[in-house]
Amino acid sequence: MSVTESAIATSPVLSLVQPVRQTHIVDVGANPIDGDPPYRDMLQAGLCRVTGFEPQPDALRELQRRKGPHETYLPDALGDGGTHTLRVAVASGMTSLFRPDANRLRLFNGFTEWGEIREEVPVGTRRLDDVESVDVLDLLKIDVQGAELMVFRGARRKLAQAVAIHTEVSFVPLYENQPVFGDVDRELRQQGFIPHAFAAVKLWPIAPAVFGGDFRRPRRQLLEADVVYVRDFGHCESMTDEQLKQLALIAHHVYGSTDLAYHCLVVLAARNVTAPDAPARYVAALG
Numbered sequence: 001m002s003v004t005e006s007a008i009a010t011s012p013v014l015s016l017v018q019p020v021r022q023t024h025i026v027d028v029g030a031n032p033i034d035g036d037p038p039y040r041d042m043l044q045a046g047l048c049r050v051t052g053f054e055p056q057p058d059a060l061r062e063l064q065r066r067k068g069p070h071e072t073y074l075p076d077a078l079g080d081g082g083t084h085t086l087r088v089a090v091a092s093g094m095t096s097l098f099r100p101d102a103n104r105l106r107l108f109n110g111f112t113e114w115g116e117i118r119e120e121v122p123v124g125t126r127r128l129d130d131v132e133s134v135d136v137l138d139l140l141k142i143d144v145q146g147a148e149l150m151v152f153r154g155a156r157r158k159l160a161q162a163v164a165i166h167t168e169v170s171f172v173p174l175y176e177n178q179p180v181f182g183d184v185d186r187e188l189r190q191q192g193f194i195p196h197a198f199a200a201v202k203l204w205p206i207a208p209a210v211f212g213g214d215f216r217r218p219r220r221q222l223l224e225a226d227v228v229y230v231r232d233f234g235h236c237e238s239m240t241d242e243q244l245k246q247l248a249l250i251a252h253h254v255y256g257s258t259d260l261a262y263h264c265l266v267v268l269a270a271r272n273v274t275a276p277d278a279p280a281r282y283v284a285a286l287g
Contacts, residue, residue, distance in 0.1 A: 010045045010047070011045065011047060012282060012285035012286065013248050013252045013253070013261060013265075013282065014047065014249065016265060016281060016282060017244075017268065017274060017278075018274075019242060019246060019249065020242055021136075021242075022048060022049055023042070023047060023048035023138050023250065024048065024049055024051070024136055024137050024138050025039050025042075025049070025050045025138065025140075025141060026050075026051050026134055026137045026139070027050055027051070027052040027053070027141045027142075028078050028128070028140065028141070028143075028151055029053065029142060029143040029144040030053060030059075030073060031059040031063075031092060031093065032059065032066070033092055034093070034143075037141060038141065038166060038226075038255070039139065039141065039254050041253060043068070044068075045253070046070065047253060048070065049071070049072075050071045050072070051072050051073075051137075052073040053076050053078050054074075054075065055076065055077040055086065055123060056092055056095060058092070060075055076131070077097075077124070077125045078125060078126055078127070078128050078131075078154070078155075079147055079150045079154060080125060080127060080153065081125060081126060082124075082125060083122060083123070083124045084097045084123055084125060085097070085120050085121070085122060085123070086122075087100065087117045087119075088117065088120070089114065089115050089116060090114055090115070090116045090117075091113075091115070093114075093145075094114050094115045094174075095145065096146050096147065096175055097123075097125075097144075097146070097147045097150075098146040098147065098175035098176060098177065098178050099176045100115040100117065100175055100176070101176045101178075104172065104174050105174060106207065108174075108205070108206065108207055108221075108223065109204070109207045109209075109210065109215040110215060110216070115174065127154030127155065128154055128155035128158055129154060129156065129157045130154075134158060137159075137161060137162050138161075138162055138163055138164065138250060139163070139164045139166065140155070140162055140165045140167075141166040141167075142165070143167075143168040143226075145168075145175070146170065146173070146175045148167050148179070148184055149179040149184055152165075152188065153187065156191060160191070162231070163230060163231045163250065164196075164228065164229065164230045164231070164247065164250050164251075165188060165193060165228070165229040166199060166226060166227075166228050166254075167184060167226070167227055167229070168226055168227075169184050169185075170223070170224045171223060171224060171225070172221075172222065181225075188229050192231055192238070193229035193230060193231055194229060194230065194231075194232045194233075194234070195227055196230040196255075197227070197228040197257065198226070198227055199225075199226040199227070199255070200225060201225045201226075202223045202224045202225060203219070203220065203222060203223060204218050204223040205221070206221050230247060230251070230260065231243065231247065233247070236267045241268065241271065244264045244268050244273075245264070245268065247260070247264050248260075251264065258286060261282065262279055262282060265278050265279040266279045
């Protein structure tokens with residue numbers, strides 16, 4: 001699928017890099033409970049297409065109701081290809097393949113109630129590498145309540161093409177045997193990615209402290225974060241021209257990382273893939 005002329009007009013990057021295809025974003029655990037996704041503006045501008053996965057029926061119905069022409073949503077639970085138990089929690093954002101750790105939930109205001117299991121459902125998972133409808137992906141956005149590492153290990157072939165991953169990581173595990181930040185970081189570095197940015201950091205008050213009558217108001221305790229990983233641009237020689245083009249687009253339109261987009265343009269210009277003045281034209285367009 002190609003981009004439209006109107007989409008080109010909205011992007012200071014697209015006309016400079018001229019990618020072979022439209023950017024493809026895969027959203028695993030696409031539940032809209034947390035509001036707009038980080039790629040919203042890129043999607044609304046017609047600069048990408050999205051394939052989302054959401055096994056919770058209510059959340060999937062809402063995604064289907066809201067979706068635009070460049071969005072596809074599927075009911076699959078992604079993982080390692082095995083059969084697991086989906087623990088459906090009172091708060092849908094706490095639903096997980098992992099069992100909540102009652103001792104840890106008690107440490108943080110609200111989580112004991114939100115993490116209460118109301119139903120356990122056997123669910124067969126699929127490896128992302130086995131999903132035929134996902135041919136190539138550029139950005140993987142994932143939030144699956146502790147099962148991120150399982151998904152990454154079942155997606156190594158397709159992630160070899162990707163240039164960015166937006167993942168939730170936990171510093172204090174809320175589920176039994178849940179992989180934490182160090183486990184995820186090790187896996188993604190082994191797959192050729194490096195940390196780029198903290199898109200969001202969640203602090204939470206330690207129970208039973210309540211400040212100013214707001215049980216959510218934190219002090220210093222880290223709970224979890226959304227971390228953006230990008231393909232290691234310290235070794236651009238291992239990246240194809242198309243990967244550099246896609247990274248420039250995602251860096252600019254999703255994360256506002258204009259320095260990374262500029263770096264990609266410099267490398268592409270050095271390869272004679274873009275015009276020699278493409279980096280300078282990009283900076284000028286930024287104003």
